[in-house]
Amino acid sequence: MEVSLSSVFEALPEVEANCQRQTFRFFDLPFELRSKILSYLLILDRVVDLDPDNYRAAHHRLHIFLVSQRLYTEASQIFYSSHTFRIFPTHGRFFTHKTKPLLSRLHKSYRADLTSLELRLGPGWSNPPKSWRVTDTLGLEEMMAVRKLKVFVECDPSHDIFRGFRIGKDFFTDFAAELLESIIKRLPALGRVEYDGWPSVMKEGPLVRRLVAVARQLGKKTVRLGTLREQEDEMCITESMSEHSIIVISAKNA
Numbered sequence: 001m002e003v004s005l006s007s008v009f010e011a012l013p014e015v016e017a018n019c020q021r022q023t024f025r026f027f028d029l030p031f032e033l034r035s036k037i038l039s040y041l042l043i044l045d046r047v048v049d050l051d052p053d054n055y056r057a058a059h060h061r062l063h064i065f066l067v068s069q070r071l072y073t074e075a076s077q078i079f080y081s082s083h084t085f086r087i088f089p090t091h092g093r094f095f096t097h098k099t100k101p102l103l104s105r106l107h108k109s110y111r112a113d114l115t116s117l118e119l120r121l122g123p124g125w126s127n128p129p130k131s132w133r134v135t136d137t138l139g140l141e142e143m144m145a146v147r148k149l150k151v152f153v154e155c156d157p158s159h160d161i162f163r164g165f166r167i168g169k170d171f172f173t174d175f176a177a178e179l180l181e182s183i184i185k186r187l188p189a190l191g192r193v194e195y196d197g198w199p200s201v202m203k204e205g206p207l208v209r210r211l212v213a214v215a216r217q218l219g220k221k222t223v224r225l226g227t228l229r230e231q232e233d234e235m236c237i238t239e240s241m242s243e244h245s246i247i248v249i250s251a252k253n254a
Contacts, residue, residue, distance in 0.1 A: 049091065081145065087103060088119070089101060095124065112144065114143050128172075177211060
């Protein structure tokens with residue numbers, strides 16, 4: 001039996017009329033299942049920071065915030081609580097003396113959802129931006145849900161290889177320690193501090209020792225050393241990202 005193309009098109013309106021489009025009732029799902037679905041959409045495998053790539057990476061995902069007030073509430077809580085937010089920007093475009101950090105740009109309702117922060121040390125070791133200061137505008141005291149602070153050390157300028165380029169041997173060590181101390185003191189519910197760094201950073205170097213001492217002095221009790229370089233070797237500086245090193249310092253009541 002032959003079927004002409006014209007007869008197919010003539011039958012389309014009738015077929016469409018018989019096929020009723022059904023709406024999926026998302027909020028009929030249990031909360032746990034809704035959260036799992038939203039996590040697949042919203043969670044990015046990256047630290048959130050001021051970055052020109054943010055629009056491409058996240059803008060289309062965040063459109064879901066505009067669906068309804070209820071969905072906005074659930075989705076925004078998942079997005080802000082599931083990511084680590086960098087305290088001070090490190091991208092070249094935003095690494096200036098006048099750049100306002102990301103935390104200062106967030107509404108206090110978003111800051112209340114944050115659970116994890118990162119302080120990245122190394123960029124600007126010879127001339128840290130003036131915007132890298134702990135002030136009330138960061139809203140650290142409002143972050144009652146932040147339990148974890150990650151400190152990533154890219155380099156230790158006290159190493160002899162930096163001689164002739166640094167301001168002073170202890171300049172960046174003092175700056176980083178004071179910055180970390182100010183941050184920890186302002187976070188009311190901080191549970192632990194994690195130290196991470198490139199393999200070129202020695203765990204017994206002046207910078208790491210000073211940062212660990214800061215945490216101990218502020219009431220931290222447990223230190224677990226990872227694979228930071230044990231001693232000097234011929235490979236003083238490396239850009240390898242294949243291995244990281246971690247030190248975890250847990251609070252007494254964590």
